[in-house]
Amino acid sequence: MRFSMLSSPWIPFLLLFFSSSVTSFQYRIPRLSPMGEKFLHHSEALELPPSNDFKTFYYKQTLDHFSYRPESYGTFPQRYIINFKYWGGANSSAPILAYLGAEAPIDSAMNSIGFMTDNAIKFNALLVYIEHRYYGKSIPFGSRKEALRNASTLGYFNSAQAIADYAAVLIHVKKEFNANYSPVIVIGGSYGGMLATWFRLKYPHVALGALASSAPILYFDDITPRNGYYAVVTKDFREVSQACYQTIRESWSEIETVASQPNGLSILDKEFKTCSPLRSSTELENYLWSVYASAAQYNHPAKYPVNRICGAIDGTYSGNGILSKIAAGVFAYRGKLSCYINEPRNATETDVGWRWQRCSEMVMPISTDNDTMFPPYTFDLESFTIHCNRSYGVPPRPHWVTTYYGGHDLHLILQRFGSNIIFSNGLKDPYSIGGVLHNISDTLPAVYTTHGSHCLDILSANKMDPEWLVKQRKTEVGIIKEWFNRYYADLVNYNK
Amino acid sequence: MRFSMLSSPWIPFLLLFFSSSVTSFQYRIPRLSPMGEKFLHHSEALELPPSNDFKTFYYKQTLDHFSYRPESYGTFPQRYIINFKYWGGANSSAPILAYLGAEAPIDSAMNSIGFMTDNAIKFNALLVYIEHRYYGKSIPFGSRKEALRNASTLGYFNSAQAIADYAAVLIHVKKEFNANYSPVIVIGGSYGGMLATWFRLKYPHVALGALASSAPILYFDDITPRNGYYAVVTKDFREVSQACYQTIRESWSEIETVASQPNGLSILDKEFKTCSPLRSSTELENYLWSVYASAAQYNHPAKYPVNRICGAIDGTYSGNGILSKIAAGVFAYRGKLSCYINEPRNATETDVGWRWQRCSEMVMPISTDNDTMFPPYTFDLESFTIHCNRSYGVPPRPHWVTTYYGGHDLHLILQRFGSNIIFSNGLKDPYSIGGVLHNISDTLPAVYTTHGSHCLDILSANKMDPEWLVKQRKTEVGIIKEWFNRYYADLVNYNK
Numbered sequence: 001m002r003f004s005m006l007s008s009p010w011i012p013f014l015l016l017f018f019s020s021s022v023t024s025f026q027y028r029i030p031r032l033s034p035m036g037e038k039f040l041h042h043s044e045a046l047e048l049p050p051s052n053d054f055k056t057f058y059y060k061q062t063l064d065h066f067s068y069r070p071e072s073y074g075t076f077p078q079r080y081i082i083n084f085k086y087w088g089g090a091n092s093s094a095p096i097l098a099y100l101g102a103e104a105p106i107d108s109a110m111n112s113i114g115f116m117t118d119n120a121i122k123f124n125a126l127l128v129y130i131e132h133r134y135y136g137k138s139i140p141f142g143s144r145k146e147a148l149r150n151a152s153t154l155g156y157f158n159s160a161q162a163i164a165d166y167a168a169v170l171i172h173v174k175k176e177f178n179a180n181y182s183p184v185i186v187i188g189g190s191y192g193g194m195l196a197t198w199f200r201l202k203y204p205h206v207a208l209g210a211l212a213s214s215a216p217i218l219y220f221d222d223i224t225p226r227n228g229y230y231a232v233v234t235k236d237f238r239e240v241s242q243a244c245y246q247t248i249r250e251s252w253s254e255i256e257t258v259a260s261q262p263n264g265l266s267i268l269d270k271e272f273k274t275c276s277p278l279r280s281s282t283e284l285e286n287y288l289w290s291v292y293a294s295a296a297q298y299n300h301p302a303k304y305p306v307n308r309i310c311g312a313i314d315g316t317y318s319g320n321g322i323l324s325k326i327a328a329g330v331f332a333y334r335g336k337l338s339c340y341i342n343e344p345r346n347a348t349e350t351d352v353g354w355r356w357q358r359c360s361e362m363v364m365p366i367s368t369d370n371d372t373m374f375p376p377y378t379f380d381l382e383s384f385t386i387h388c389n390r391s392y393g394v395p396p397r398p399h400w401v402t403t404y405y406g407g408h409d410l411h412l413i414l415q416r417f418g419s420n421i422i423f424s425n426g427l428k429d430p431y432s433i434g435g436v437l438h439n440i441s442d443t444l445p446a447v448y449t450t451h452g453s454h455c456l457d458i459l460s461a462n463k464m465d466p467e468w469l470v471k472q473r474k475t476e477v478g479i480i481k482e483w484f485n486r487y488y489a490d491l492v493n494y495n496k
Numbered sequence: 497m498r499f500s501m502l503s504s505p506w507i508p509f510l511l512l513f514f515s516s517s518v519t520s521f522q523y524r525i526p527r528l529s530p531m532g533e534k535f536l537h538h539s540e541a542l543e544l545p546p547s548n549d550f551k552t553f554y555y556k557q558t559l560d561h562f563s564y565r566p567e568s569y570g571t572f573p574q575r576y577i578i579n580f581k582y583w584g585g586a587n588s589s590a591p592i593l594a595y596l597g598a599e600a601p602i603d604s605a606m607n608s609i610g611f612m613t614d615n616a617i618k619f620n621a622l623l624v625y626i627e628h629r630y631y632g633k634s635i636p637f638g639s640r641k642e643a644l645r646n647a648s649t650l651g652y653f654n655s656a657q658a659i660a661d662y663a664a665v666l667i668h669v670k671k672e673f674n675a676n677y678s679p680v681i682v683i684g685g686s687y688g689g690m691l692a693t694w695f696r697l698k699y700p701h702v703a704l705g706a707l708a709s710s711a712p713i714l715y716f717d718d719i720t721p722r723n724g725y726y727a728v729v730t731k732d733f734r735e736v737s738q739a740c741y742q743t744i745r746e747s748w749s750e751i752e753t754v755a756s757q758p759n760g761l762s763i764l765d766k767e768f769k770t771c772s773p774l775r776s777s778t779e780l781e782n783y784l785w786s787v788y789a790s791a792a793q794y795n796h797p798a799k800y801p802v803n804r805i806c807g808a809i810d811g812t813y814s815g816n817g818i819l820s821k822i823a824a825g826v827f828a829y830r831g832k833l834s835c836y837i838n839e840p841r842n843a844t845e846t847d848v849g850w851r852w853q854r855c856s857e858m859v860m861p862i863s864t865d866n867d868t869m870f871p872p873y874t875f876d877l878e879s880f881t882i883h884c885n886r887s888y889g890v891p892p893r894p895h896w897v898t899t900y901y902g903g904h905d906l907h908l909i910l911q912r913f914g915s916n917i918i919f920s921n922g923l924k925d926p927y928s929i930g931g932v933l934h935n936i937s938d939t940l941p942a943v944y945t946t947h948g949s950h951c952l953d954i955l956s957a958n959k960m961d962p963e964w965l966v967k968q969r970k971t972e973v974g975i976i977k978e979w980f981n982r983y984y985a986d987l988v989n990y991n992k
Contacts, residue, residue, distance in 0.1 A: 393566060
């Protein structure tokens with residue numbers, strides 16, 4: 001099987017594929033967000049308008065914090081949303097919980113990031129949700145079209161600028177509401193969890209602590225083994241069913257065999273009920289690849305998509321061929337649809353924005369090897385660089401994240417520096433392999449669950465939640481309470 | 497007395513004044529550097545060429561670390577200089593002492609920053625001296641002329657970019673010499689001391705610790721009272737001689753009285769032996785102002801310029817008028833010259849560079865009041881902004897330093913965050929009032945001397961050094977040794 005997606009003829013295909021697959025799967029780097037798209041498809045809750053408790057504000061944000069060229073002084077309206085309902089007020093220096101927006105518009109966060117609303121009353125907290133620059137309504141250069149035009153306008157779209165934005169907004173909010181001594185806890189998941197970690201490290205004078213959920217801050221350079229992500233996906237499937245794992249493992253060559261027959265692609269179209277004819281076997285393979293990755297990453301209770309897929313694969317009458325088993329897995333995962341694969345879908349803001357972010361600084365080298373159930377695939381920085389350069393006219397800076405934020409020998413470095421970051425993970429989440437899974441120090445704890453998946457802890461609590469998830473959240477709340485207690489004690493001494 | 501320097505007709509004068517005074521004294525913000533210019537005038541040692549132990553390198557540095565515009569990828573050669581002579585080598589993870597260049601070419605640092613060479617053998621340390629961007633030979637855009645052309649090219653000339661440069665260079669050096677686990681201590685004085693502080697806070701994964709000498713990191717926003725600087729200058733003079741203080745205090749109105757007479761300025765020219773005729777009394781006043789400030793700031797043993805000035809002022813036959821006493825003070829301070837004031841002098845790189853830095857991010861609001869021996873002067877941000885805007889086409893960002901680096905409630909914030917920064921000061925140094933003078937935590941100590949002045953501790957040790965200075969340096973070396981011991985112990989555990 002050839003995985004030559006990176007050679008030049010494939011580039012247009014990649015772009016097309018990009019906007020028509022279940023997940024954006026270019027370079028086999030799964031998306032990084034608290035919720036899978038499946039979740040988005042199925043949860044009406046997310047489409048509810050925010051309640052009246054949420055007030056929208058705009059901050060006049062600086063385009064470029066790190067330069068003093070005339071252009072740097074450009075500004076754009078940055079959206080942030082506040083819920084005052086539970087706040088104990090400035091007089092008691094009641095806390096602020098700040099959700100740091102990630103690679104999506106902020107709109108859905110008020111409903112989906114349950115950790116904020118679920119705990120607001122416990123902490124008497126002001127809730128602040130800040131939108132990430134270049135997403136939603138926080139767009140520089142007057143319009144999305146202008147902002148995304150080329151590298152000259154996209155250039156300011158990066159994490160260092162984003163967390164400087166958050167610092168400016170939070171300083172502004174504290175000033176605006178006289179909340180000078182209100183401790184701020186920043187909360188984020190996935191890429192947003194990285195931002196929360198980095199924010200506490202770079203702006204300890206703005207945030208007292210951070211809850212960084214499922215933040216693979218070690219998936220840069222080669223700190224984490226490249227095959228880590230898909231090794232966990234494989235493990236997730238294998239633990240559910242050895243037979244299922246075996247079927248998937250064997251399916252790739254079967255697809256190739258069928259595809260190479262005369263009319264092979266039509267046979268695959270029929271088997272998988274494609275929405276439009278496959279143009280190559282790679283198209284199908286990419287789709288399957290993303291289904292397994294996303295099922296593992298978002299293997300949330302009570303539905304547990306990995307179990308669901310394997311249930312279908314294993315449950316299909318064993319006389320059936322491998323491909324009909326695989327197809328049954330897909331149908332089970334996606335639910336009843338009129339057709340599958342190449343489903344018509346518009347590129348989301350996340351698709352478009354994350355593509356740039358990945359091609360500039362968020363270079364996470366992810367490969368597979370023979371220990372996984374996937375075909376071998378090697379991330380090739382050189383061709384990735386060529387691709388990014390072709391797409392945007394500028395190459396990625398693959399070492400910038402570790403230069404600016406660190407990562408190498410993190411435990412050695414941070415055991416005597418920094419404090420108050422919770423690194424939370426669920427070990428079923430393939431990205432957890434790039435997360436912090438051991439306590440770095442008393443004040444830099446790792447809180448993980450064996451059965452958890454991506455960002456589960458910061459999503460809304462619900463009566464069906466398993467015990468281990470309830471416990472994880474309780475642990476996190478307890479740690480944050482301790483931070484507050486210590487801070488308020490310090491504050492009393494400080495003001496003496 | 498009018499201090500209307502900021503109104504528009506004075507701007508050209510300011511520029512002229514700027515390049516012809518003893519110290520760059522625009523806006524009465526004294527210069528920030530380890531050595532006063534007086535020191536530079538008098539110490540031939542500084543002009544010695546570096547010995548053969550020093551090797552010069554150039555790193556291909558990124559123009560803009562924080563943006564991905566095509567222009568950001570520009571590079572410039574950044575100079576750094578290494579002394580290998582004392583290094584214990586990579587195999588033993590022997591330490592690296594890195595001097596972070598400040599607002600001057602790096603050339604003189606090898607001779608003047610004695611803390612490096614004096615302690616290299618004790619620590620078996622590699623010595624690295626890194627030049628600050630836009631100074632010396634580390635010039636973007638191909639030439640100094642291009643680099644300083646306007647805000648579009650000057651825009652990248654700021655502290656955040658500079659410390660990112662240092663991170664890139666140090667990561668490169670460690671890689672180049674396989675010194676992955678060699679602990680790095682960054683050392684800087686004055687503005688460079690701020691950079692050292694900020695570097696440890698922002699790049700703990702690159703530097704294990706920082707020695708920040710005379711770094712007024714709290715002289716931003718209004719963390720430190722505005723009159724602090726000149727209150728210390730006044731105290732320094734008053735402690736030496738109440739009579740001297742009184743004479744200076746009375747001299748300002750005397751100057752105005754004489755200047756307002758017919759031919760008044762010529763009388764002053766004669767009295768002060770000016771090199772070219774005074775154009776206004778303000779010209780003389782600025783000069784005196786800067787003499788007193790610089791004498792206090794660089795009140796180094798064994799010469800103690802404040803004592804020298806007051807000795808001359810007080811020693812002059814008391815029948816003489818106030819002005820001849822003041823002139824005697826100036827002559828004593830400057831030494832025997834053919835003329836004084838308006839001495840022909842070319843603007844140095846520091847004059848030109850620091851002027852930009854002050855007009856962009858290093859906005860230190862310094863005023864005087866009636867408690868000082870100076871005429872009242874109020875720093876006016878609004879007119880300062882107008883002036884900077886006129887000079888460069890962009891306004892300063894007066895709150896950026898505290899947004900990015902913090903400063904407000906520093907003790908509260910850092911008592912449970914960060915480690916391994918020595919804040920060293922001498923209390924005679926007027927800038928010490930904006931420094932950290934109390935221990936923040938066990939690992940963030942303040943080491944000060946009552947009699948010390950600006951950056952004394954990091955200058956070369958010498959047999960004449962007073963006991964308190966010897967002791968200060970010994971304390972600092974002891975603390976750094978402890979950092980190393982703890983680090984090497986951690987490293988053994990880490991590698992187990």
